[in-house]
Amino acid sequence: MTTASAEPLLSLRNVEVVYDNVSLAVSGVSLDVPEGQLIALLGANGAGKSTTLRSISGLLQAARGKVTRGEIRYAGQLVNTLSPQDRVKLGIVQVLEGRHVFEQLTTNENLEAACPVEMSRAEMRSALDRAYTFFPRLAERRNATSGYLSGGEQQMLAIARALMTRPRMLMLDEPSLGLSPMLTTEIFSIIRRINREEGISVLLVEQNAFAALDLVSHGYLIESGRVVMHDTATAMKNNPDIQEFYLGGHGVNFRDIKHYRRRKRWLT
Amino acid sequence: MDWILFLELAANGAVTGLLYAMVAISIVLIFKSSAVPNLAQGALVMVGAYAVLAFSDWLGLPMWLAIPAAMVFMFGLGIGIERHALRRLAGQPIIMILMMTLGLDIFLRGITLAAFGGSARRMDLGISDDPLFVGQILMSRVHLTGAAVALMVFAALVLFFRTRRGIRLRAISNDYVASWSVGIGVEQGVALSWALAAVISTIAGVFWGAVQGVDQSLSLLLLKSLTVAVLGGLDSLPGAIVAGILLGVLESVVSGYLDPLVGGGSRELVVAVTLILTVLIRPHGLFGDRSVERI
Numbered sequence: 149m150t151t152a153s154a155e156p157l158l159s160l161r162n163v164e165v166v167y168d169n170v171s172l173a174v175s176g177v178s179l180d181v182p183e184g185q186l187i188a189l190l191g192a193n194g195a196g197k198s199t200t201l202r203s204i205s206g207l208l209q210a211a212r213g214k215v216t217r218g219e220i221r222y223a224g225q226l227v228n229t230l231s232p233q234d235r236v237k238l239g240i241v242q243v244l245e246g247r248h249v250f251e252q253l254t255t256n257e258n259l260e261a262a263c264p265v266e267m268s269r270a271e272m273r274s275a276l277d278r279a280y281t282f283f284p285r286l287a288e289r290r291n292a293t294s295g296y297l298s299g300g301e302q303q304m305l306a307i308a309r310a311l312m313t314r315p316r317m318l319m320l321d322e323p324s325l326g327l328s329p330m331l332t333t334e335i336f337s338i339i340r341r342i343n344r345e346e347g348i349s350v351l352l353v354e355q356n357a358f359a360a361l362d363l364v365s366h367g368y369l370i371e372s373g374r375v376v377m378h379d380t381a382t383a384m385k386n387n388p389d390i391q392e393f394y395l396g397g398h399g400v401n402f403r404d405i406k407h408y409r410r411r412k413r414w415l416t
Numbered sequence: 417m418d419w420i421l422f423l424e425l426a427a428n429g430a431v432t433g434l435l436y437a438m439v440a441i442s443i444v445l446i447f448k449s450s451a452v453p454n455l456a457q458g459a460l461v462m463v464g465a466y467a468v469l470a471f472s473d474w475l476g477l478p479m480w481l482a483i484p485a486a487m488v489f490m491f492g493l494g495i496g497i498e499r500h501a502l503r504r505l506a507g508q509p510i511i512m513i514l515m516m517t518l519g520l521d522i523f524l525r526g527i528t529l530a531a532f533g534g535s536a537r538r539m540d541l542g543i544s545d546d547p548l549f550v551g552q553i554l555m556s557r558v559h560l561t562g563a564a565v566a567l568m569v570f571a572a573l574v575l576f577f578r579t580r581r582g583i584r585l586r587a588i589s590n591d592y593v594a595s596w597s598v599g600i601g602v603e604q605g606v607a608l609s610w611a612l613a614a615v616i617s618t619i620a621g622v623f624w625g626a627v628q629g630v631d632q633s634l635s636l637l638l639l640k641s642l643t644v645a646v647l648g649g650l651d652s653l654p655g656a657i658v659a660g661i662l663l664g665v666l667e668s669v670v671s672g673y674l675d676p677l678v679g680g681g682s683r684e685l686v687v688a689v690t691l692i693l694t695v696l697i698r699p700h701g702l703f704g705d706r707s708v709e710r711i
């Protein structure tokens with residue numbers, strides 16, 4: 149377990165999320181992101197990873213979801229009911245699953261759109277420069293319509309765009325989705341640099357568990373809307389359940405048994 | 417064939433078409449930002465014209481003051497309509513939103529009828545009624561001025577969409593969720609597009625008022641401008657300009673030759689056929705985004 153001395157930048161306590169007033173997607177998730185750290189949130193399809201991120205960024209409202217129980221604290225403040233806009237102002241930003249670039253805008257316009265309103269021209273220029281230093285590929289394509297960028301470039305743009313909001317905590321929803329292993333490595337190493345050079349805390353959601361665990365210090369495993377494991381990255385990588393789960397491909401019954409076993413072991 | 421007549425019909429049609437385009441631009445602005453087809457657009461033009469008359473006739477302001485004053489008033493009205501009538505419908509089925517804009521249309525017509533009565537009023541811009549000879553072609557000065565202003569409005573919008581605020585508005589029209597995710601004020605952006613649309617409606621109201629007088633029939637501009645907006649592609653501003661000219665020319669030329677034969681009414685027919693064919697053959701219009709069904 150983490151032995152963080154100071155209060156974590158972000159902490160979730162027993163967060164429960166319901167969609168459309170009826171369907172329970174996340175039931176009692178607790179997790180911490182200490183300032184300056186890289187943390188992974190892992191889990192299979194439909195486990196509730198994106199839902200958890202949306203509860204933190206406030207984007208649940210846009211998906212007809214609601215936090216019905218629990219606390220989301222960020223920098224000592226309860227943020228449960230804040231609008232997405234206010235949370236971005238506080239430094240929370242989420243890079244959406246599936247990239248979601250502004251397809252009709254150019255690369256540069258995508259970045260400008262994300263500039264805080266109060267940012268001056270000069271500040272914006274230096275923020276753009278900084279974003280382009282992290283992603284030199286984007287600088288080459290700054291005047292291209294972003295809808296025509298490659299998948300990898302769009303993912304980079306989505307991350308660069310999030311950086312324009314001057315975040316203190318960056319949440320990434322499956323940045324490796326649909327990318328080659330090589331591109332994934334490239335993007336992950338940029339995420340590491342962003343974390344080190346800018347001191348931005350990162351909460352990384354991934355299905356690609358092994359790539360993610362190479363990057364982060366700690367990880368959480370979420371299953372059917374509950375956290376079933378929380379440990380250091382090294383310990384998680386060596387965990388037979390994680391290995392078996394992510395190397396997958398077993399019959400349904402066998403997996404059900406394993407699920408049960410794992411749950412017994414990790415649920416307290 | 418009489419080329420002078422043809423050219424005269426086409427030129428006057430193009431100029432009238434640009435006046436339709438000015439109204440269509442407002443429809444496009446609102447549709448782009450919020451995917452709402454605003455059926456109250458004609459009524460907004462009418463209210464804009466009445467607002468100018470209220471400032472000039474009731475408060476005695478000169479025209480050059482009454483028009484900007486009406487634009488400011490309409491800016492506020494646009495924001496108010498978005499905030500109080502449409503924002504709370506977010507996420508509702510599109511049919512409910514359509515019904516709301518229809519309700520607004522009826523409401524605005526009712527309230528202007530109560531306040532100003534049914535008889536037509538003059539909108540005097542001080543532009544001479546004498547036709548202007550362009551070469552051998554006769555053209556209306558008011559129409560020409562209006563067309564020039566329509567092009568200026570279009571140019572101003574093109575410039576606006578390059579500013580940071582304009583870029584944010586385009587981002588909103590592109591992807592709501594992504595806009596929220598980077599802290600863009602989506603609601604404020606949509607309200608701004610209603611406000612801009614209402615301001616442009618005022619300008620359109622001034623010229624349409626000068627052309628045909630200010631009365632309830634100004635709200636019927638909805639039909640032609642909606643046709644122009646659909647033909648151009650509901651989310652394309654250049655599309656509105658091109659389609660406006662196209663429809664104006666078509667309407668003027670066809671009716672110029674047909675009306676004497678059939679005894680009138682072919683203008684409306686051209687508009688109807690254009691709208692129906694566009695929807696059947698090319699629903700995304702000339703320049704629209706194919707994936708326009710997004711809500």
Ligand SMILES: Nc1ncnc2c1ncn2[C@@H]1O[C@H](COP(=O)(O)OP(=O)(O)OP(=O)(O)O)[C@@H](O)[C@H]1O
Nearest residue numbers: 167171173191192193194195196197198199200211
């Ligand atoms: N907008 C929504 N409305 C209703 N139910 C939803 C919505 N979004 C997600 N859910 C449900 O909530 C549960 C968790 O979904 P979520 O998207 O958080 O999973 P995930 O871990 O991100 O999965 P994936 O890896 O496939 O992205 C699923 O059962 C899903 O069907």
Ligand SMILES: [Mg+2]
Nearest residue numbers: 197198199245
């Ligand atoms: Mg997801």
